Amino acid sequence: MFSTRQWQESLLRWSGSYSSWYSFLRQTWREQLAAHAGPTAIFDDTWNTTVHDGVMTVPVPAATAPVVFAGDIAAATAAAAKASAGAGDFELALYTTEAIGNGQHANNPWLQEMPDPLTKITWDNYVCMAPADVERLGLNMYLGEKAPASVVIVKVGEREISLPVVPAPGQKSGTIAIALGYGRGEFGEKVGRAACVTNHEGVFKPVGRNVYPFTSYADGTVNYDVLNATVTPGGNTYPVAITQTHLTAMDRHSVVKETTIATYMAGNKRAYNKPHELGVHEDVNGDGVINALDKKPVAEFDLWQEHPVEGVGHRWGLSIDLNGCIGCGACITACNIENNVPVVGKDEVRRSREMHWLRLDRYYSSDMTKERAKEEGLGKISMYLDMEVPSESPTVVFMPVMCQHCNHAPCETVCPVAATTHSNEGLNQMAYNRCIGTRYCANNCPYKVRRFNWFNYVTEKFGEVNPAWDDLGRMVLNPDVVVRGRGVIEKCSMCVQEIQATKLQAKKEGRPVRDGEVECACESACGTGAIVFGDLNDKKSKIRGLANSDRSYYMLEEIGVKPNVNYLVKVRNTEEGVANQA
Template identity: 50%
Template sequence: MHDGVYPAVTAGAAPVVEAAEEPATAPEHKEGDAHATPHGRPQAPVAVAAPVAAAISADPATISTAAANLNKVKGGAFELVIYEKTGLGDGRLANNPWLQELPDPISRVTWDNYITMSIADMNSDDFKFNILNGQEQLSNVAEVVVNGVTLKLPVYASPGQAKGTIGIALGYGRTKAGKTANGIGANAFPAVTINKDNGFFEYSAVDVKVNKTSETYNLAGTQTFHTMMGRAIVKETTLDAYKKDAKAGNEPVLLSLSNGTKDTPNNVNLWEDHPRLNHKWGMSIDLNTCLGCGACVIGCHSENNVAVVGKDEVRRGRDMHWLRIDRYYTSDMTEKKAEEEGVGAIDKFLDMEVPSDSPRVVFQPVMCQHCNHAPCETVCPVLATTHSNEGLNQMTYNRCIGTKYCGNNCPYKVRRFNWFKYADNSAFDFHMNDTLGKMVLNPDVIVRGRGVMEKCSMCVQRIQEGKLNAKKEGRRPIDGEIKTACQQVCPTNAITFGDLNDDTHTVTKHSKEPRMYHLLEEVGIQPSVFYMTKVRNVSASEL
């Protein structure tokens, strides 16, 4: 249970997470020196957050050193922060295709490292880099000259990154790591120096030159659109508002009825309900505790034999992740602002597409929502996707003929199609084509063939196992006995799975909490997965 509110700054998380999170909670960075990095690594000479600066202000020598360091950063020069990615770490895990294809929590880019840069710098006259990196705009390639080393990498827009700083991830540019990792990205280790004073590695550098090149590069991102467009997708509230009213930020969705009254979409219904005689499986996802780390994505990969498709296919928008984490930035343009300033709809939406310079960031794991009135089920011509009487939306791969109608009609776009044969295919050399690699596959889950649709099954094999174990002992499955793979690996217990027909299950308690909401409830599809409002310890004006 995580009703408690986490502080918005999560110390110790990946540096990039901080970069995006921090401006919301530490606005002094915005007003402070442009070169003060939000990455907050203590070793970095100029990375002096305001309170620290106050603490050391008594020592004139330190001030002069800091000032000297600041002066070293000449006009047009950047400060570089070298960081480890959540998935690959320093690169020791780089040869694992799962981790290569795991989108970075912030950038949502897979299979590459890149130069992260603030949008303000990218827009500067020196560069004029493409901001909307993705399918439509290729990323510009730049050369970073640091400590005599030149790194050539694509530049990726990172809203919330302090102006004058750039970031490069470690773990890439491997030459002898193995077939997966070799030759991807550029190695940032040569840019790491050793601090003469304390002997520690210096993961940052000042006076870094960034030179634009004429080349472009197509970064493989799984999410190329970054804002919520004013939609109530991730619901948020402040701690103060939450204390006053636990339902704060979670105003119910109401539909106007023909008789003049209003009701929730779950009660407005043309369809007969499915019988729920025994179990009714459900899942809650607490947006308060989700860090966006992506462990659940990897857990799902390994449990369900989800295929890795490689950089080129991710570029084409064909990653196979059954579970994805959506990351949204806030935008400076909001519905409220548009109304106040009289901004027209066209301009409003165009502005909403652009993330704020110092955005708040939210994460939302999205998998099949196992709708009780699933739009995918009605459209399949051969009944390959059907509803179980335990509330699962189940996919019968053997029956699927691959019309992809279900995928089109899914409001969450969680269905994944096997565009190619991903197993036993030398074109997809990610261990599903060799005997050793196949030993990693889960024998309880079928490896899907070409031309069929697949999606989250709520780990139906685990449900089955749990039910059988309970049956052998003549009891019902107890709370927490059956865990989905994503739930099992979640470091913050953001995901809870259980039987909504059983009042002793935590998920049932969650479903009755005031923070509970269904994603896209207004479509009237009655999802079995529900989310819990994110409560932030900030003032109302910052939300």
């Protein structure tokens, strides 16, 4: 690329060899394989299989002696006692984040802008602290655009570092945690310009602070737990860029549904996934009287003329298994890459303007529920205030939310210029060229999945972190998807470019589109198979089966917008009650 040479090839050239890197690599492995797999193997076959599989199975000689525990318990106890000696107020755990790992991905703006699964903070590392400790130290509990985090000085031995504090529900009081891998680029380290954050004068600024100095090296291992940390309030504050400022689900059962394994196994769908019902003026239950017991599921009502949905060709949809989602955020990044979603930088994320088409809603459970408030005779105002506070040891739900592609989409009716319309395949489409940016659609979206280009994110102001900002960066763009300019709304398209390409391929081959042939970016990135894309009108498709299963429900079903995205109730392997039991 640009008449350059692979660095390995440069090494070869300088060492006097003129073979290509590829043949050098193969030659090395040819010798290695001959040594391990024996000379009988045909090298090309072995090479191709190994490259394809990514691993090679090498016969291992059988173990001759059983493993015997021979540890010195007394010595271990002594070591533990020695380690805990001189413990400070806080125990510090150093961890690596989901996004940038140990720091080797610190120069990837997509990953810097990927919210942390729990704290939902981007572009920073920080001190996670138990809410009780945050309160005790008199630090800021609520974080938001104009509510910055309090800064504390963490001191371990002679080393100290100041970082913002983030309350982390569920964290044990007396412990703090800081992510490693941040602060790269300090002291002139060249980390690449992709995630170079610059201040207003254009001077480079590292993202977060480097906490590797807090690790210690003893007896041949690196220790990531520090027992004698002290924390003192720094007296100042620091703005953090957070994508979800509210912590709990406010006991809204039609958003998240959970149940216990026992309830699920009992097999009564109504016990854990009751559909919303509306009272009607006809004798539904056949008891001879029309009264409050006569109800019909909300799915049977249509305010508007119903779209023909069955048997009219494809109807694309997604099924999301709340059981499968682990909140890692791979889907977010995959979606960004596939759909050229701009990176907007810390300052814009702080203003809640990240452009992610797909987000992961994180809800902590709260001790307060509607049921409990009723039992205790608590008023509504205090009930709602209590619901905002997570339990001391909460359970967490992760919920991937993207455009729900409603069949009665509220966004479509309100656009004055018909820039967002419904396709006959069930997709809610955006015609960027037609959009004039009134944002009425975004306001009227009950799921708040629509994103507005507040600035020209591609070329202005936030250019330093956007891959699309120059010729080289533009090479990461997906050529099948347009880059959106200032003033238009965008949102999940269910990877319509993939759908179209696959349909075209099938047409050329004279066959119908096969189930599973179209893969949305989020679906293919999901490591747990929690996201399934497919044609709901294909009676044999996997998604059809999931959508008709007992665990299937539609978020906010009672508004009657009829989404094409369904969720599967989360079943917890617990005997205790769960937070969002319907």
